[in-house]
Every structure is written in structure tokens, then in C-alpha cells.
Amino acid sequence: MPTTRSTEHLHAADDPEYVRTPPVTHVAVLGDGAPGTDEFYRKKALVADIADELTRTRSAPVVEIQYWYPEGSTPVEIADFYSVNPVPSLLYRVLCQVPAGTTQTNIEDARARAASTADTPSDEVAVLSMPEQDVVQVMHHGPFAEELTTLELLGEFARQQGLRRRGPHHEIHLDGFTRSTSQDTLRTILRDPVG
Numbered sequence: 289m290p291t292t293r294s295t296e297h298l299h300a301a302d303d304p305e306y307v308r309t310p311p312v313t314h315v316a317v318l319g320d321g322a323p324g325t326d327e328f329y330r331k332k333a334l335v336a337d338i339a340d341e342l343t344r345t346r347s348a349p350v351v352e353i354q355y356w357y358p359e360g361s362t363p364v365e366i367a368d369f370y371s372v373n374p375v376p377s378l379l380y381r382v383l384c385q386v387p388a389g390t391t392q393t394n395i396e397d398a399r400a401r402a403a404s405t406a407d408t409p410s411d412e413v414a415v416l417s418m419p420e421q422d423v424v425q426v427m428h429h430g431p432f433a434e435e436l437t438t439l440e441l442l443g444e445f446a447r448q449q450g451l452r453r454r455g456p457h458h459e460i461h462l463d464g465f466t467r468s469t470s471q472d473t474l475r476t477i478l479r480d481p482v483g
Contacts, residue, residue, distance in 0.1 A: 367443025
């Protein structure tokens with residue numbers, strides 16, 4: 289198995305790479321269904337509002353999403369992640385990075401202070417600590433619909449390294465987006481934990 293080098297959480301090269309990501313703390317909310325629905329955008333706004341309340345930076349929080357399929361779905365690897373099972377069957381977790389040491393109480397207090405218009409009583413918002421992990425990743429430039437080609441490259445790279453996906457597919461959206469945002473210049477880190 290190849291050796292890994294460490295990388296920053298919000299960094300990826302334009303070519304596929306095998307790296308070790310650092311531990312990161314997030315605020316998170318679960319969802320299900322296809323990306324791009326009203327519910328998806330609502331959860332995205334809620335998590336960003338809470339993260340903004342916790343971090344108080346001048347820039348909008350970076351939104352991240354982990355995707356996986358329900359138990360019993362056809363197994364998928366990196367290259368075919370979006371092409372084997374029905375996309376509306378996806379389960380996902382919307383995430384935003386928050387300071388290390390953030391507790392569930394901190395999250396609940398920030399949620400109350402944020403008073404997000406995207407909040408509903410049914411949302412279970414939680415703190416999620418991701419450990420250091422080995423991943424394959426690549427920077428995708430442009431529309432989300434073109435991620436399939438980039439994932440094929442990433443999957444082939446992983447296969448050549450003898451690596452297989454070992455957890456949720458992870459997308460890190462470095463640029464903020466809404467339904468009406470042009471996707472031509474968006475940067476998205478496509479990342480998969482491997483072993």
C-alpha cells in the first residue's frame with residue numbers, strides 16, 4: 289500500500305492524490321434524498337447559520353456534505369458512486385467546520401442564538417468529530433453534473449493504488465452556491481476515505 293502525506297482539511301490538488309486529512313470538528317444535520325431539493329438547501333442554510341454563529345468570521349462557512357446509500361443498496365465504489373443506485377435514495381449529512389472542542393451544548397446555544405429561518409423542530413443538529421483519516425481526493429472545477437467524469441478519474445487512481453472506498457463520499461464546497469449560482473467556476477473537493 290502506498291504511503292500518505294498529510295494535507296490541510298480544505299485543500300486538494302487538481303490531480304488525484306492519496307493523503308491523510310487532519311481531525312476536524314463539525315456541526316451536522318442529517319438528510320435524505322437527492323441533492324438540490326428544497327429540503328437539501330434548507331438544511332444547508334441551517335448548518336451554515338449555526339456555524340456562522342459559532343465562528344463569527346467575516347466569510348461564509350464552507351459547506352460540506354457526506355453521502356451514502358441505505359443498507360441493502362447495491363455496493364458502489366468511487367467511480368460509480370452516483371450511477372448505480374437511484375440518487376433519490378441517498379442519505380446525507382450536511383456539515384460546516386467549527387472550532388475544535390465545540391460541544392453539543394455549544395451547538396444548541398448557537399442554534400438558539402442564530403434563530404435561523406431554515407430551522408425546524410424536527411432537525412437533529414449535532415456536533416460531529418471526524419478523526420484523522422486516509423483519503424483519495426481531487427479538486428473538481430465546474431458544474432456538479434460533470435463530477436461523474438472527475439469521480440471516474442479519482443476511482444481509477446484509487447484502483448491503481450490498490451485502495452477501496454471505506455466510508456461516506458465527501459464533498460467540500462469551497463464556493464458558496466444557491467440554486468441560481470452559475471456553477472462554471474465552482475470548486476468542489478471530492479474526497480473518499482479509503483483503506
